[in-house]
Amino acid sequence: MSAMRPTVGLFVTCLVDTMRPAVGFAAVKLLQDAGCEVVVPAAQTCCGQPAMNSGDRSDAKSLARQVIKAFAQVDYVVAPSGSCAGTIKTHYPELFDDEPEMAAAVADLTERTWELTSFLTTVMKVARVDGRYDGVVTYHDSCSGLRELGVRPQPRALLEGIDGLSVKEMEMRDTCCGFGGMFCVKYPEISGKMVDAKADEVLATGADTLLGGDLGCLLNIAGRLSRRGSRVRVRHVAEVLAGDIEETPPIGAPRS
Amino acid sequence: MQSTARVFPDNAHRAMGDVNLQASLARFSQGFPVKRRLAIDRLPEFDSLRDAARDIKNHTLENLDFYLERFEEKVTENGGRVHWCADAESARQTVLSICRESGAHTVTKGKSMIGEEIGINEFLEEHSVAPIETDLGEYIIQLRHEPPSHIIAPAIHLSKEQVADSFREHHAEYPADRPLEEPRAMLDEARTVLRRKFLQAEVGITGANMLVAETGSIVLVTNEGNGDLTQTLPQVQIVIASLEKVVPTLEDASTILRLLARSATGQDLSVYTTFTTGPRRPEDLDGPPAFHVLLLDNGRSRMLGNEFREMLRCIRCGACINHCPIYGAIGGHAYGWVYSGPMGAVLIPNLIGVDEAGHLPNASTLCGRCEEVCPMRIPLPRMLRKLRDQQFEKKLSAKPVRWGLAGWAFVARRPALYQMVMQIGVAALAALGRKRGRFRWLPMASGWTGARDLPAPQGFTFQEMWSARGGRRQ
Numbered sequence: 001m002s003a004m005r006p007t008v009g010l011f012v013t014c015l016v017d018t019m020r021p022a023v024g025f026a027a028v029k030l031l032q033d034a035g036c037e038v039v040v041p042a043a044q045t046c047c048g049q050p051a052m053n054s055g056d057r058s059d060a061k062s063l064a065r066q067v068i069k070a071f072a073q074v075d076y077v078v079a080p081s082g083s084c085a086g087t088i089k090t091h092y093p094e095l096f097d098d099e100p101e102m103a104a105a106v107a108d109l110t111e112r113t114w115e116l117t118s119f120l121t122t123v124m125k126v127a128r129v130d131g132r133y134d135g136v137v138t139y140h141d142s143c144s145g146l147r148e149l150g151v152r153p154q155p156r157a158l159l160e161g162i163d164g165l166s167v168k169e170m171e172m173r174d175t176c177c178g179f180g181g182m183f184c185v186k187y188p189e190i191s192g193k194m195v196d197a198k199a200d201e202v203l204a205t206g207a208d209t210l211l212g213g214d215l216g217c218l219l220n221i222a223g224r225l226s227r228r229g230s231r232v233r234v235r236h237v238a239e240v241l242a243g244d245i246e247e248t249p250p251i252g253a254p255r256s
Numbered sequence: 257m258q259s260t261a262r263v264f265p266d267n268a269h270r271a272m273g274d275v276n277l278q279a280s281l282a283r284f285s286q287g288f289p290v291k292r293r294l295a296i297d298r299l300p301e302f303d304s305l306r307d308a309a310r311d312i313k314n315h316t317l318e319n320l321d322f323y324l325e326r327f328e329e330k331v332t333e334n335g336g337r338v339h340w341c342a343d344a345e346s347a348r349q350t351v352l353s354i355c356r357e358s359g360a361h362t363v364t365k366g367k368s369m370i371g372e373e374i375g376i377n378e379f380l381e382e383h384s385v386a387p388i389e390t391d392l393g394e395y396i397i398q399l400r401h402e403p404p405s406h407i408i409a410p411a412i413h414l415s416k417e418q419v420a421d422s423f424r425e426h427h428a429e430y431p432a433d434r435p436l437e438e439p440r441a442m443l444d445e446a447r448t449v450l451r452r453k454f455l456q457a458e459v460g461i462t463g464a465n466m467l468v469a470e471t472g473s474i475v476l477v478t479n480e481g482n483g484d485l486t487q488t489l490p491q492v493q494i495v496i497a498s499l500e501k502v503v504p505t506l507e508d509a510s511t512i513l514r515l516l517a518r519s520a521t522g523q524d525l526s527v528y529t530t531f532t533t534g535p536r537r538p539e540d541l542d543g544p545p546a547f548h549v550l551l552l553d554n555g556r557s558r559m560l561g562n563e564f565r566e567m568l569r570c571i572r573c574g575a576c577i578n579h580c581p582i583y584g585a586i587g588g589h590a591y592g593w594v595y596s597g598p599m600g601a602v603l604i605p606n607l608i609g610v611d612e613a614g615h616l617p618n619a620s621t622l623c624g625r626c627e628e629v630c631p632m633r634i635p636l637p638r639m640l641r642k643l644r645d646q647q648f649e650k651k652l653s654a655k656p657v658r659w660g661l662a663g664w665a666f667v668a669r670r671p672a673l674y675q676m677v678m679q680i681g682v683a684a685l686a687a688l689g690r691k692r693g694r695f696r697w698l699p700m701a702s703g704w705t706g707a708r709d710l711p712a713p714q715g716f717t718f719q720e721m722w723s724a725r726g727g728r729r730q
């Protein structure tokens with residue numbers, strides 16, 4: 001690795017790839033601005049979390065092997081998601097605990113893997129990102145990022161550089177939004193109740209924008225907010241940091 | 257207790273429609289977590305105590321046979337008796353035969369989850385012994401013939417008014433129009449009624465929060481003092497406890513006590529913490545002449561030998577339940593058996609079978625808040641995943657789920673195919689949803705769209721755009 005320009009392999013994540021590529025491009029811009037060379041290995045699909053959380057260890061392992069291989073050459077692996085980065089960092093070692101011969105490759109990958117905002121602040125030492133966003137923002141800390149990777153101060157620190165933006169925190173900011181991957185379709189009624197409570201929290205702040213670092217949760221909360229007729233704009237934090245808000249309407253909003 | 261875990265979704269549905277329950281849950285979800293936080297902030301060494309407690313329990317479980325035998329020796333030395341019970345049936349029979357020997361008609365009971373687990377009340381009633389619950393919450397649900405809905409707050413699902421109604425119905429000796437609006441009035445009434453029972457009972461049954469191997473003591477923690485009256489007034493005391501309750505020393509017990517109440521209710525210590533060692537000695541002023549301890553296995557030794565051993569560190573503080581958003585949405589009865597919340601979702605399948613209770617480990621977002629607060633550092637989400645692994649291996653998960661997963665994984669393992677499929681899929685979806693930016697309904701996606709809109713995708717995949725823009729691949 002060149003100390004000056006590390007090569008970062010972007011782990012796009014399946015949700016960003018399919019539902020909101022804008023988040024991926026925002027991540028690329030932030031990484032490049034921070035001085036990284038960004039590559040996107042073609043042989044990536046999904047980190048395997050849906051299989052892992054459904055008890056399907058064998059498929060989860062195949063997908064994990066695919067990730068290990070696809071990202072073998074880069075200095076860092078960065079994902080615009082705490083959930084996917086958390087799967088790689090905290091769960092791959094568990095997944096392969098019965099295959100000691102995989103331990104070295106897994107450890108090598110987990111050490112290089114980061115969630116986007118924590119990579120920017122911790123590894124690239126980005127102190128501030130300049131930009132402008134006019135709005136009062138509330139921030140949803142996604143559970144895996146928060147508890148598996150300790151992502152909470154990093155996105156907030158980065159948002160401090162954005163002019164016109166102020167943050168209004170939710171009362172119960174560390175409760176789950178009810179997404180939970182397959183959970184939300186397996187137990188839709190319970191999930192619906194949880195996301196409704198989260199929507200209440202968001203609305204109670206009076207913020208006009210909800211940001212977060214995980215598209216799964218954001219799709220869930222945005223979907224509930226729009227079902228309730230709310231006008232709160234929902235975006236991935238990378239979009240605001242990268243200044244990519246003109247091009248792409250907020251999550252779930254019509255193209256104007 | 258007969259399990260209804262199999263119909264968990266129906267139970268949950270009913271619970272979410274129960275106005276009283278929902279009001280109670282809304283109050284409850286604010287209470288304990290806040291108090292716990294405050295209590296912990298006052299104790300800087302809390303996290304190092306957690307490590308110490310985890311190590312104590314790990315060591316004990318490692319040497320469980322040794323400590324249990326030592327406990328038995330000590331109890332015997334003190335003049336008490338230990339009964340080893342492999343399962344619920346043998347525990348019930350043992351309790352009954354002790355009651356018969358002592359000619360008991362009335363038995364007072366302190367709150368005991370093991371009592372619930374073995375269904376001791378129904379069993380004693382069937383055999384003409386009247387069990388009287390003396391913990392206020394347990395007393396209330398006994399009147400209402402309901403199981404507890406929380407391991408430390410068994411009647412948390414009820415409103416004041418529901419409790420008052422039950423008192424009016426069952427305490428016929430009081431005038432029907434007496435005022436019972438205030439909790440204080442209900443408390444006083446329960447106290448008077450229970451006081452008579454305390455004096456009447458020939459046998460007292462309690463659980464145990466811990467068993468101390470070095471002294472043969474049992475440790476009982478309550479907030480109402482009912483446990484002490486249950487232990488000391490009758491002629492015969494029976495303690496029912498599961499194997500993993502043992503700790504090596506008094507010192508170890510106090511380490512765990514420092515975590516227990518703080519994690520449970522946010523108290524520094526519960527109001528009463530009682531160490532009881534053997535039957536009444538000649539110089540004692542009170543206490544029962546006969547002292548029995550039932551050590552119940554009921555699935556514990558199996559867990560000791562498998563990947564769920566860590567669950568045996570559980571001290572039943574309820575913190576994981578108090579912080580669980582699923583419990584907060586549906587309450588405890590929906591889980592369908594004695595326990596609830598994250599600890600229940602791990603324990604119940606282990607105790608009554610993953611085929612019976614298969615929903616429970618799945619009905620979780622694995623958000624990890626339980627593990628974050630568990631004083632014994634039990635990796636609850638990891639245990640839930642392990643149960644899911646078991647289900648998948650045994651092919652217990654629903655067929656459509658398994659097939660869907662297999663199809664998806666087949667494609668996801670082939671990046672080129674995957675990218676083509678996704679490209680076509682999102683283009684089609686975006687074409688349908690372009691105008692509104694979201695879907696209110698989609699075929700086969702009603703699980704999602706029942707409660708929320710589905711934001712429409714942008715219409716192209718990141719991967720195809722990256723290629724189109726000539727982005728670097730390696």
Ligand code: SF4
Binds near residue numbers: 576
């Ligand atoms: S699992 Fe942990 S938090 Fe839950 S009841 Fe047991 S000790 Fe308490």
